[in-house]
Amino acid sequence: MINRKPLKIAIASGKGGTGKTTLSTNLAAYIAEQQEVVLVDLDVEEPNSGLFFNGELIHEEPNLKMIPQWDESKCTLCGICRKVCNFHAVIQLGPTIVVFPQLCHSCYACSELCPENALPMIPKSTGTLKDFRSGNLHFIESRMDVGEEQAVPAISKTKNYAAGKYGNANFTIYDSPPGTSCPVIEAVKDVDFVILITEPTPFGLHDLRLAVETVRALKKPFGVVINRYGIGNDEVIEYCTEEDIPILAKIANSRKIAGLYSSGKLIYNEVPEVKTALQEILDHCLKMMEGEHK
Amino acid sequence: MKIAFTSSGTTWESIIDPRFGRTEYIVMYDEESQELSVVDNSSVKNEAHGAGTATSQRIFELQPDVLITGNGPGDNASAALKHIKMKILVNAHDLTLRQAYEQYKNGELKEQ
Missing domain, CATH: 3.40.50.300 (P-loop containing nucleotide triphosphate hydrolases)
Known part of the structure; x- marks a missing residue:
């Protein structure tokens, strides 16, 4: 050849x-x-x-992807995370932030924009x-x-x-x-x-x-x-x-x-x-x- | 009691929207005041992703005691709705809101 x-x-x-x-x-x-x-x-x-x-x-x-993990102790429930998520992978139900890993596109917006660093990104196996x-x-x-x-x-x-x-x-x-x-x-x-x-x-x-x-x-x-x-x-x-x-x-x-x-x-x-x-x-x-x- | 319907229209004669996340409207009925109120859900309906969780967020803010819908919420929406103390009744599609409400009162609707 x-x-x-x-x-x-x-x-x-x-x-x-x-x-x-x-x-x-x-x-x-x-x-x-x-x-x-x-x-x-x-x-x-x-x-x-x-x-x-x-x-x-x-x-x-x-195969890993990065997703946010909610740290309740740091969160002030300001709601920025859910507003910036284009995929509704982060929602706020009263005093709770709920993350839906399968909807997350790993864009880091919620994590980076959180003023309290209450959504650090962690790897998840997919x-x-x-x-x-x-x-x-x-x-x-x-x-x-x-x-x-x-x-x-x-x-x-x-x-x-x-x-x-x-x-x-x-x-x-x-x-x-x-x-x-x-x-x-x-x-x-x-x-x-x-x-x-x-x-x-x-x-x-x-x-x-x-x-x-x-x-x-x-x-x-x-x-x-x-x-x-x-x-x-x-x-x-x-x-x-x-x-x-x-x-x-x-x-x-x-x-x-x-x-x-x-x-x-x-x-x-x-x-x-x-x-x-x-x-x-x-x-x-x-x-x-x-x-x-x- | 406050009852939420997924609805294709805005009146008692509208048909239940079988979809949860992409429902056209959420219609609320307050049994105390006997008033019907309407939330337009079209902004969520056209989302490419996460319609189920977005509608769950709305439902949470409306705080109904009962939700009457059709096919039933999908996995993500169901997980979100578990955070809300609310009865979910399904299989009400093809009914008008009025018929669905009557069936709910008679205990004829299936609980999810």
């Missing part, structure tokens, strides 16, 4: 259940046959890439980050605790961990959350290339359009992979042609693939067409990147 800048790819989709994890895990494992690769599961609300690897746990740490190794593959995931609402800080922290520890690896692949909202933006905003995976159905096309608008707004180079090819209709292909979007590969709809996935197995060694598709995707990413950097 030629020497070049490390490549960061996000695998995303508008619609859920179109094959982000299937493609992420198989592409990562395929690359790992030859060289070092980092797979980061950024779907922190429901990470599942880890189901496909039996890695050795290298490191584990809590989930766990895990780092596994399996041969050439580094697998990193974060998992939010039940009841936590904010995926973005966990995603940001997980990316930073991966970049800090394995930033020199030739390939980093992000398995993104579904949709087009803040967590997806956070997952996609600093990558070199985005693979949008979709299914060739009206529903798939509808959400693909939203995903395309999103990555275009972020000015990211991207291409489309059509999964479950053969179902639905030709509208996704027509749309990509009209919009001049490269179709990187098509993965046929197959009961065998669904069966392997459902039993937690990688697919490309059992289904040769998938291996071909992975190589096509990889070639395309590398070619596009070379073009970008020339």
Whole structure:
């Protein structure tokens, strides 16, 4: 493999259940046959890439966020804290200040503006980050605790961990959350290339359009992979042609693939067409990147 | 007794708003004076975050003895409302305020 800048790819989709994890895990494992690769599961609300690897746990740490803690002995009940909180995470009920950690965005306003220092910030765990190794593959995931609402800080922290520890690896692949909202933006905003995976159905096309608008707004180079090819209709292909979007590969709809996935197995060694598709995707990413950097 | 309703309108004939945090109005009925008063909750309704706790703060300031609502407050709002000694009656959606009040008087509304 030629020497070049490390490549960061996000695998995303508008619609859920179109094959982000299937493609992420198989592409990562395929690359790992030859060289070092980092797979980061950024779907922190429901990470599942880890189901496909039996890695050795290298490191584990809590994901912390800072929240205010009320010190009753210092508080004069002036009410500034609740007035400055944009998220209503701090409210005043008579003689009591109540903090709602899950609503808190760690902006420090209440803490900094409290004249009596009665709301010092303390760390609170919101989930766990895990780092596994399996041969050439580094697998990193974060998992939010039940009841936590904010995926973005966990995603940001997980990316930073991966970049800090394995930033020199030739390939980093992000398995993104579904949709087009803040967590997806956070997952996609600093990558070199985005693979949008979709299914060739009206529903798939509808959400693909939203995903395309999103990555275009972020000015990211991207291409489309059509999964479950053969179902639905030709509208996704027509749309990509009209919009001049490269179709990187098509993965046929197959009961065998669904069966392997459902039993937690990688697919490309059992289904040769998938291996071909992975190589096509990889070639395309590398070619596009070379073009970008020339 | 002071009774608070989450309401989609401002009169006895308005329908109960099933939402707690994002209710359109909080309507208060004072049984002693037999007067109805209205708090416009639209500023909270359009908040992106923390509508439940913000409305709880308002309810606290109004100090009702009973709250009549629809779906019932969510987890954060429930935690906040525990600080208030108040009976919370739920599942009153689809009723007008008057019907809900009658059902409350007859003990037909479910306590959360």
